[in-house]
Amino acid sequence: MPMRNLKLVLAFLLPFSLLALMPSVAHAADVNPMITYSDNSGLNFQAIPAQWPKAGASKYQWYINGKPVPGATKLALKATPKQKGQRIQFRESQSGVTSASVVAKIGQIIVNINPTITYSGSDLNTATLTPGTVSPKASKVTYKWYKGPIDIAGATNVTYKPATGDQGFKIYVNAKYSFKGFSEVLVNSNEVEIPVVKRIYQQLWAEEFNGPAGSLPDPSIWSSEDGDGSKAAAGGGWGNRERQYYIPSLAKITADGALNIQATTDGANQYICYYKGPCEWVSAKYITKNKIGFKYGRMEARIKGPVGAGTWGAFWMLGADIDSRKWPWCGEIDVTELVGKDPQLNYGYLHGLLSGGFGGRGTTVAMPDGFADEYHTYAIDWLPDQIDWYLDGVLFGSQQKLDKDWVFDHEFYLIMNLAMGGNLGGTIDPKLNQAQMSFDWIRFSSINGLGEVIKR
CATH class of the missing domain: 2.60.40.2700 (Immunoglobulin-like)
Incomplete structure (x- = not known):
């Protein structure tokens, strides 16, 4: 070669x-x-x-x-x-x-393979647990889902639908295995992070109070709820020992396109109140009951609060089924309560089946500059399993669906009023003879397509 x-x-x-x-x-x-x-x-x-x-x-x-x-x-x-x-x-x-x-x-019971959570992008509504591999095979197992160190109430099945409040947190399952004659064992599954879903808002309804100056609220939307509560289910003092008598004429549209609610002692003594004598105050309260209702979504209002100890301004909601399911079974959502004795504090609370008569569930947030000198925006994001409170666009409180207290799954109507005294308003300043609060606008939006305006 x-x-x-x-x-x-x-x-x-x-x-x-x-x-x-x-x-x-x-x-x-x-x-x-x-x-x-x-x-x-x-x-x-x-x-x-x-x-x-x-x-x-x-x-x-x-x-x-x-x-x-x-x-x-x-x-x-x-x-x-x-x-x-x-x-x-x-x-x-x-x-x-x-x-x-x-x-x-x-x-001791042997766990060869721990339970595993799957939570894929194709099914973001439900997390599913695949059982572990154990010996003896007939071992009994109980599950408990956790969000960080906190156990999730009632979450004991192999599937779990993450709540709004779980977003941004890692969830996992603790499995407890037991079998007669063997020592029990506790193991944890893998952790899965629940992604934060960006909220997209679309306005569905608004009340801008752009009627003629001096006119009353639009009668196609609002009704005046008059009196001292004696003829209502709440009873005299509206269930809170309030001192005012409501009349329709003390809520009027201003030339600036706002609604002004006035409370005054002037002319109050021509009405007789539940405390068996002439009324001390008159004010106004308007509601959308039987005209327009809302279910889920963002409700917000731009409000200037009242001045003076004893004033109690509120923008809130009651369950539309209140005539058949009395308070608190119908539910109450307080978007804001502005109390004159606490002029630098904003209240956001819920009242449900369990908490209704015990102060409700919610929180407060400080307002260093007060709520009476300028307009501020008060809002809630109302979801099927959570309600969040916002002050001027900043989240300050949240309540989740945890137990039977959650009755916030049906239509609610709006209420705007200025009360005097009562359980929360407290003692009225004896030098005070008038007060007012103003609504610039009220707006309602859907959240990621969730939200409903119900017109009667």
Whole structure:
């Protein structure tokens, strides 16, 4: 063979020769070995071998308390009663690679594979738990879902629909396994972060109070709820020992396109109040009941609050079914309460089945510059499982659907009023003889398409 051709053949064969001389690369097991009980004694074990990428000879070894058990090189192992509670593990080696089982305790339920949560982008409404692999197989399991360190009330199933309040948090499941004759064990699933859904608002309705100056609120939207409450279900004082008598003429549109509600002592004594004498104050209260209602969405209003101890201005909502389901079963949502004795504080509260007569559930936020000198925007985001409160666009409070107190799943109507005294208003300043609050506008929007205006 000519030398030139020989060189070409050697050049072609050399890479294959070197490849043959290289050692084969060992691969880790696809599935680690598992350990199981072969009976209900809690002492007899049977290992399930690992699954390897390629078939090959395996070597087995059992370990107790981290030390190899002499002669324990088979798939089966019998522990002694004295070894109960000690740590046990099975290891399998192939081609120099070792794959190990979980570390369990003798006489305790073995969890070879923890429960796993799946929460995919194609089904963002429900998180699903895949059960773990345990021995004994007949072990009873109970689940508890958690948001960070907080257990989620009532979440004990293999599926969970994340609430609005879960957004931005990681959730996981704690599984508790039990079986007669074995020690119970607690394990956690993987964590899944619930993404924050951006809220997109679309205005559906507005009351801008742009009627003629001096006119009363639009009668197609508003009705005056007159009197001292004696003829209402709440009873005299509107259930709060309030001192005013409502009349329609004290809420009027201004030339600036706002609604001004006035409270005054002037002319109050021509009315008789529940405290069995001439009324001390007159004011105004308007509602949208039986005319327009709302369900879910963002409700907001631009308001200038009242001045003076004893004043109690409010923009709030009551369940439209109040005639058949009395308060608090119907539900109450206080978008804002502006109380003159606390001129730098804004209240945002709910009143439901459990909390109604006990102060409600909610919070307050400080207003360093007060609520009476300038207009401020008060809003709620009302969702099926959560209500959030905002002051001038800043979130300051939130309440979640937790128990039977949550009755905020149906139509509500609006209320705007200026009360005097009462349980929250407190003692009226004896030098005070008039007060007022103003509404620049009220607006309602859907949130990500959720929100309904109900016209009667």
